[in-house]
Amino acid sequence: MPYRDTASFGKRQEYSVVAELLKRNFDVYMTLVDDQGIDCVVRLNHEKHLDVQIKARSKQAQQWNFLATLDFQIRDNSYLIFYTEQNNCFWVVPSKDVAKLGITNKSGKNLGKTSLALPKSDKGPKSAKFEKYKNENGFNLLRRAE
Numbered sequence: 704m705p706y707r708d709t710a711s712f713g714k715r716q717e718y719s720v721v722a723e724l725l726k727r728n729f730d731v732y733m734t735l736v737d738d739q740g741i742d743c744v745v746r747l748n749h750e751k752h753l754d755v756q757i758k759a760r761s762k763q764a765q766q767w768n769f770l771a772t773l774d775f776q777i778r779d780n781s782y783l784i785f786y787t788e789q790n791n792c793f794w795v796v797p798s799k800d801v802a803k804l805g806i807t808n809k810s811g812k813n814l815g816k817t818s819l820a821l822p823k824s825d826k827g828p829k830s831a832k833f834e835k836y837k838n839e840n841g842f843n844l845l846r847r848a849e
Contacts, residue, residue: 716759717742720784723793727842740775745782745845752780753848759786773817777802782845787821794821794833795841797848804832 721743724731730746742757756775760767767789775783781798796804805817822830834840 712761713759716786716788717757720757720759720786720793723842724845729845747846747848751848753845754778754781756781756783757786758783760788762788764789768821768823769818770821771808771816771818772813773801773805773819775801775817780848782848784841785819785821790823792821793838793841794836795844796836797844800836 721731721733724743724745732744732746734741734743740756741754743755745753745755747753758770758773760770767787770785773783775781775798777798779799783796783798783801785794785796786792787794801817801819805819808814808816808818820829822833824830836844
């Protein structure tokens with residue numbers, strides 16, 4: 704079923720990711736306003752929290768594994784969670800790693816923003832490079848964040 708628009712798909716997927724975090728016993732707080740690229744905050748303990756930005760790609764997206772306009776701040780406590788509906792995968796990646804794995808756009812309307820291509824299959828060197836961020840491996844990265 705096609706989505707009415709990308710905004711409604713994105714909002715639904717934000718809630719789906721938050722539900723996944725809650726299922727895994729994370730302490731999650733939703734932000735009211737997303738003006739700093741923070742969709743939710745995950746509290747690990749009384750001293751440590753993580754800022755999380757959520758991005759999703761639908762089955763209908765022509766390049767369902769490609770995120771072209773990522774705008775985020777690189778911080779020790781900042782993570783991006785990507786969801787790809789095509790293969791029903793979650794990718795939990797520290798912002799520092801997104802900066803290393805992605806490509807910074809050098810021109811055009813997305814100048815300075817980051818593009819990231821996630822693996823399309825479970826095989827090959829790209830898949831091996833991203834395995835530590837995929838599904839349960841990625842959620843475990845959040846648990847061990849320092």
